[in-house]
Amino acid sequence: MKKIGFFQLNSCSGCMFAVLSSTIFLDLLKSADIRLFRLISDVQTEDQFDVVFIEGGVTRNEEAALLRRLWTEGAKIITLGSCAVLGGIMSHSPNMHIDPVNKFVDPYATLPGCPPPQQLLGNLLMSAIDGIEFKLPEKNVCSECPFAQDQTYDVEITSLNALHPPKSCFLSEGILCLGPITRAGCGARCIKGATPCDGCLGALDRNLPSALANLFSVLKVSDSIREYAAIAFRYQKPELKFK
Amino acid sequence: MKIRLSLPMTRIEGESRLIVTREKDRITNVIYNMATVRDFKGVIIGQHVKDLPKIVPRICGICPVAHRIGAIKAIETAFDIVTPPIAELLRELALLGEIIRSHTYSVFFSTLPDIMFLADQISRQDILGVDRIQPRVLPIASKLFNCADELITATAGNTNMAFNLIPGGILQNITITQQQELVQQLHAAISHIKWAKEYYSWLLSEIEGEIQKYTLPQPLFISCFDTDKNRFSGTDQVELISEDGAKKTFPCIRYPEILIEQDMLEAPTKIAYFESSNKSKHLLAGPHARLTTLQTRSTKGKKSHIGMPNLFYSGLLRLDEIEFAITNSIKLLETRWKTSDDISVALQPQTSSGASSVEAPRGTLLYRVDINNRGRIKDIDIRVPTELNAKAISLIVKKIMTICLDLGWTNEQTLERVKMAVRCFDPCVSCATQTDIRFREK
Incomplete structure (x- = not known):
């Protein structure tokens, strides 16, 4: 059985809780040798791991050192959730510095999402146990959205929030939705729940500033939205000033 | 030393x-x-007030719904918004789902293995050991998680963001089919929780002598549980109850004056001064406090003896609260709701301040927010139950x-x-x- 560890860095525990409450968790307990998982046991082990799952961003030197040690020892590092993969919402703190895990080590696989979608999470966990390669979808959220339209958007984008379920694509209703540039895999869960996509699965082409620049270039975006463009970087600290 | x-x-x-x-x-x-340290205050200040409910669920992945409702209620207080009744119902149902979810984790994965260890049934804190000794535990936990997730998703949109709950109301209503399916699922969960309560009680009886060590010196109970409507989403009043049953009630917006901050070696901890005794006392938030609020409901401030809380009984109280959450959810879902198109009211940001109190699974969660004339957040203060409990710990x-x-x-x-x-x-x-x-x- 594969020796598995679940590590939490600076995070809210939401991704680990998603693992714990997932439908395949009982199978996971029986088919893997879980050596470290703070949510269910405080037993510490010095053993080497075959696979480690990392939740949260890196804020402390000790956390960076831990990642490097695990990597050096040969563990396959899998990043779980938007904080570990992209830096997450905490990267907007003006008082502390937070980095995604890939700044320190090369992850074997990544699954963003706040929290990661259950189906992809189940696939990832089983792939890790069976030693099968895990791949993220290479499509955008619009490919899963029942309201997606293949058209140009003439309506000015003036709002970030919906007040009712969409009758058509949010962008055609003047509400900013990041579905066109965001990686699929969530089944457009927020949009179906009357909330525009805010990009928790990260940019499809992995370069958010450039993807956003492209999106904004084909939309009519009001000045008030441009002034508040930080909303588009909720899960990833912008490296370019966007205005 | x-x-x-x-x-x-x-x-x-x-x-x-x-x-x-x-x-x-x-x-x-x-x-x-x-x-x-996680600097949420730094992340929140300067953001638009409508974004606050989207940010705060990330504070805690175990009870994000409570944080979202806390933020929404604080905003609504600031703008004098009266929430449509249907929105209040869905919020309460989502919170009940979170009570089931969080308490299931707490009891089945945290306290139960400890009790089994004390009863010499497993060698150390280990959920796999629990599964070997009592194979019903983990499948029941899994079913309760599933039940809670369905309830939260149907009412709040999803378990972690609860995006259906917004300041001023909700985005969309629950369908009758969803209501019926949930009722069926919740009914099926009742027998599981009854078994869990019996099993937990039996284990406690096996280690009765041992757990006496875990009786907490008499605290000051803190709760905002709405005893009139039996709601975790609370009132705008916070109640403090002392060992003799005396009560002090204050509007939640006044909590910064009532809960005195004591600097405990770099980490702030709230303790409260209670007027009747005029001295500081450690607080206890959570299931014991909610039970005490209910027990003293009819005494109307008359003196009565309140027993000292034993920590291992918190697990049993949590199982009671899961059962309460299930039966109350069924009751609310079976009620014929007056449906209307008015499921939310518009928000017009202005310079203002607001506060709220909610009973999160762990206890009273307090929010206070200051908003400027551009609708941006000027300042925010969030007091979480673990912080309130730190002195008691x-x-x-x-x-x-x-x-x-x-x-x-x-x-x-x-x-x-x-x-x-x-x-x-x-x-x-x-x-x-x-x-x-x-x-x-x-």
Whole structure:
């Protein structure tokens, strides 16, 4: 059985809780040798791991050192959730510095999402146990959205929030939705729940500033939205000033 | 001699720190605080008020719905918004789902393994050991998780963001089909929870002598549970109840005056002054406090003796609350609701301040927010239950360490007991360290 560890860095525990409450968790307990998982046991082990799952961003030197040690020892590092993969919402703190895990080590696989979608999470966990390669979808959220339209958007984008379920694509209703540039895999869960996509699965082409620049270039975006463009970087600290 | 211990004693993100002062054979002081800082205050200030409910669920992945409702209620208070009744119902149902979800984790994965260890059924804290001894436990936990997730998703949109709940109301209503399916699923969960309660009670009876050590010195109970409507989403009043049953009620917006901040070695901890005794007293938030609020409901401030809470009974109270959440959800879902198109009211940001109180699974969660004339957040203060309980945690740890020292136990045995005591509070360090910038400045 594969020796598995679940590590939490600076995070809210939401991704680990998603693992714990997932439908395949009982199978996971029986088919893997879980050596470290703070949510269910405080037993510490010095053993080497075959696979480690990392939740949260890196804020402390000790956390960076831990990642490097695990990597050096040969563990396959899998990043779980938007904080570990992209830096997450905490990267907007003006008082502390937070980095995604890939700044320190090369992850074997990544699954963003706040929290990661259950189906992809189940696939990832089983792939890790069976030693099968895990791949993220290479499509955008619009490919899963029942309201997606293949058209140009003439309506000015003036709002970030919906007040009712969409009758058509949010962008055609003047509400900013990041579905066109965001990686699929969530089944457009927020949009179906009357909330525009805010990009928790990260940019499809992995370069958010450039993807956003492209999106904004084909939309009519009001000045008030441009002034508040930080909303588009909720899960990833912008490296370019966007205005 | 001062001993500083940084232990993974909570199962959740972050590490708590215990600073123990020992003089010869006596433990003279114990301070419990949280070692990790997450700067949510820094992230929130300057954001648009409509974004606040989207940000705060990330404070805690175990009880994000409570945080979202706390933020929404604070905004609604600031703008004098009267929420449509249907929105209040869905919020309460979502919160009940979260009570089931969080308590299931707390009891089945945290407290139950501890009790089985004390009853010599498993060799150490280990959920796999629990599964070997009692194979019904984990499947029941899994079913309860599933049940809770369905309830939260149907009412709040999803379990972690609860995006259907917005300031002013909700985005969309629950369908009749969803209501019927949920009722069916919740009915099926009742037998599981009844079995769990019996099993937990039996285990407690096996270790009755041992758990007497875990009785907490008499606290000041704090709760905002709405005893008239039986709602966790609370009222705008917070209640403090002392050992003699005397009550003090105050509007939640006044909590910064009532809950005095005591600097406990770099980590802020709230203690409260209670007028009748005019001295500081440690607080206890959570299931014991909610039960006490209910028990003293009819006394109307008359003096009555309140028993000292035993931490291991918190698990049993949590199972009671899961059962309550299930039956109350069924009751609410079976009620014929007056449906209308008015499921939300518009929000017109203006310079204002608002506050709220909600009963999160771990206890009273307090929000206070200041908004400027552009609708941006000027300042925010969030007080989470683990922070309210920190002084009580220090006290129980001191008591247990003293007992263990008297018994001549090894450090390992002592620490095992200390960890159990802390886990009984169900602390979530990730949310308890969310705002304090002073910590870092020091």
